[in-house]
Amino acid sequence: ETGVTxxxxxxxxxxxxxxxxxxxxxxxxNAMYWYKQSAKKPLELMFVYNFKEQTENNSVPSRFSxxxxxxxHLFLHLHTLQPEDSALYLCASSQAxxxxxxxxxxxxxxxx
Amino acid sequence: AQTVTQSQPxxxxxxxxxxxxxxxxxxxxxxxxxxxxxxxxxxxxxxxIRQEAYKxxxxxxxxxxxxxxxxxxxxxxxxxxxxxxxxxxxxxxxRANYGGSQGNLIFGKGTKLSVKP
Numbered sequence: 001e002t003g004v005t006x007x008x009x010x011x012x013x014x015x016x017x018x019x020x021x022x023x024x025x026x027x028x029x030n031a032m033y034w035y036k037q038s039a040k041k042p043l044e045l046m047f048v049y050n051f052k053e054q055t056e057n058n059s060v061p062s063r064f065s066x067x068x069x070x071x072x073h074l075f076l077h078l079h080t081l082q083p084e085d086s087a088l089y090l091c092a093s094s095q096a097x098x099x100x101x102x103x104x105x106x107x108x109x110x111x112x
Numbered sequence: 113a114q115t116v117t118q119s120q121p122x123x124x125x126x127x128x129x130x131x132x133x134x135x136x137x138x139x140x141x142x143x144x145x146x147x148x149x150x151x152x153x154x155x156x157x158x159x160x161i162r163q164e165a166y167k168x169x170x171x172x173x174x175x176x177x178x179x180x181x182x183x184x185x186x187x188x189x190x191x192x193x194x195x196x197x198x199x200x201x202x203x204x205x206x207r208a209n210y211g212g213s214q215g216n217l218i219f220g221k222g223t224k225l226s227v228k229p
Contacts, residue, residue, distance in 0.1 A: 042222070045217065048216070103156065
């Protein structure tokens with residue numbers, strides 16, 4: 001696999017479920033990002049990790065919990081989500097935070 | 113706060129013709145990057161072109177070029193010889209080049225481009 005991959009590509013979950021989104025980058029980058037893309041709204045940055053350390057939390061509700069075990073993997077743990085959390089969740093990576101970001105294909109999440 | 117505005121929700125172009133997508137931004141910084149990303153129906157966000165603010169020369173990538181007007185804070189994308197595969201959402205994005213939030217991309221709402229055969 002090359003570039004940035006995300007699994008699953010589609011996810012349907014109830015409000016009481018717990019699930020995790022996974023992102024993996026095969027580019028040797030040191031920074032990774034989570035974005036939320038909702039209909040009719042600009043992409044919203046959620047979290048930034050640089051060398052496994054979280055450097056940005058853009059006022060994201062605690063029902064979203066990121067985890068970055070190493071520079072190649074990034075997770076987004078989900079619990080007790082709301083229907084308005086339904087969106088496309090995009091992962092990106094870059095060599096450093098000031099370098100160009102490359103995106104994964106996204107996970108389409110539907111919360112019922 | 114920095115903002116990015118794309119005033120054209122939808123645009124349409126005939127195959128082989130040229131189309132220009134508009135983008136304006138607001139910032140008090142002088143050192144930053146601007147980007148155009150393309151998101152086709154497959155949803156993979158792809159970098160089309162980027163421009164460094166301190167470079168006066170407009171960036172060009174094959175059929176894609178930009179018109180960067182720093183004083184006017186304008187960053188339009190021109191697609192020449194449009195192809196069916198160019199149909200997608202196009203997002204303009206800004207990123208400051210220094211400071212604690214230097215990695216933070218700020219996106220516009222996007223322009224949906226349709227290409228007619």
